[in-house]
Amino acid sequence: MADFAGIAKQFVDHYYSTFDTNRQNLGGLYRDGSMLTFQSSPHLGVNSIVEKLVSLPFQKVKHAITALEAQPTSTSGIVILVTGQLAVDDEQNPLGYSQFFHLVQDPAGGWFVQNDIFTLAM
Amino acid sequence: MADFAGIAKQFVDHYYSTFDTNRQNLGGLYRDGSMLTFQSSPHLGVNSIVEKLVSLPFQKVKHAITALEAQPTSTSGIVILVTGQLAVDDEQNPLGYSQFFHLVQDPAGGWFVQNDIFTLAM
Numbered sequence: 001m002a003d004f005a006g007i008a009k010q011f012v013d014h015y016y017s018t019f020d021t022n023r024q025n026l027g028g029l030y031r032d033g034s035m036l037t038f039q040s041s042p043h044l045g046v047n048s049i050v051e052k053l054v055s056l057p058f059q060k061v062k063h064a065i066t067a068l069e070a071q072p073t074s075t076s077g078i079v080i081l082v083t084g085q086l087a088v089d090d091e092q093n094p095l096g097y098s099q100f101f102h103l104v105q106d107p108a109g110g111w112f113v114q115n116d117i118f119t120l121a122m
Numbered sequence: 123m124a125d126f127a128g129i130a131k132q133f134v135d136h137y138y139s140t141f142d143t144n145r146q147n148l149g150g151l152y153r154d155g156s157m158l159t160f161q162s163s164p165h166l167g168v169n170s171i172v173e174k175l176v177s178l179p180f181q182k183v184k185h186a187i188t189a190l191e192a193q194p195t196s197t198s199g200i201v202i203l204v205t206g207q208l209a210v211d212d213e214q215n216p217l218g219y220s221q222f223f224h225l226v227q228d229p230a231g232g233w234f235v236q237n238d239i240f241t242l243a244m
Contacts, residue, residue, distance in 0.1 A: 081239040098220035117203040
């Protein structure tokens with residue numbers, strides 16, 4: 001496997017900077033078979049996933065990563081666990097969260113998100 | 123895919139009850155190609171993983187799950203994100219944690235842990 005840690009870091013930076021500026025554009029990172037579980041709400045495929053992300057009830061959002069760990073899988077994918085803090089709108093107190101990504105290589109080049117699980121810390 | 127959510131729940135319950143009673147016995151859940159990243163410390167294979175888990179500097183430990191989400195993968199595996207609280211020894215304040223598992227079917231039957239990432243919440 002190539003530099004999975006570098007690819008993971010680059011992906012996560014790109015993901016959250018896109019999320020925090022224009023989350024409509026996250027659609028390019030998913031495919032029709034992609035799965036998102038967002039706070040227990042399951043979504044399958046680009047359209048359902050983007051619809052969910054765009055409908056989240058905040059205008060401003062800012063992610064700050066506290067830990068990022070990655071491993072290669074036995075089928076040439078990359079699994080990533082992120083923990084971080086999320087500040088929305090004018091809330092003073094950021095929320096802790098955990099997010100898992102499973103990246104798979106696109107035959108056409110690059111990587112896409114096959115699995116995505118987001119959970120706010122309690 | 124069979125009942126991935128049920129398998130995930132059953133696995134996680136078994137994993138933490140074993141961890142909290144005799145973590146030496148967790149070895150049976152890993153294989154030689156299994157990977158554990160424990161607080162940024164990487165371990166490959168059953169022996170290295172069990173050695174790490176057994177060497178953790180506490181006598182008593184108790185996991186309490188606050189959220190468990192699972193998805194099937196495109197290669198018949200199961201990915202699981204757990205968030206929870208961890209109480210060690212006689213510490214009054216439990217620690218928040220996130221843990222990711224990637225379960226793969228064993229040709230001999232059952233499931234094993236291909237990827238495992240553990241991170242304490244900051």
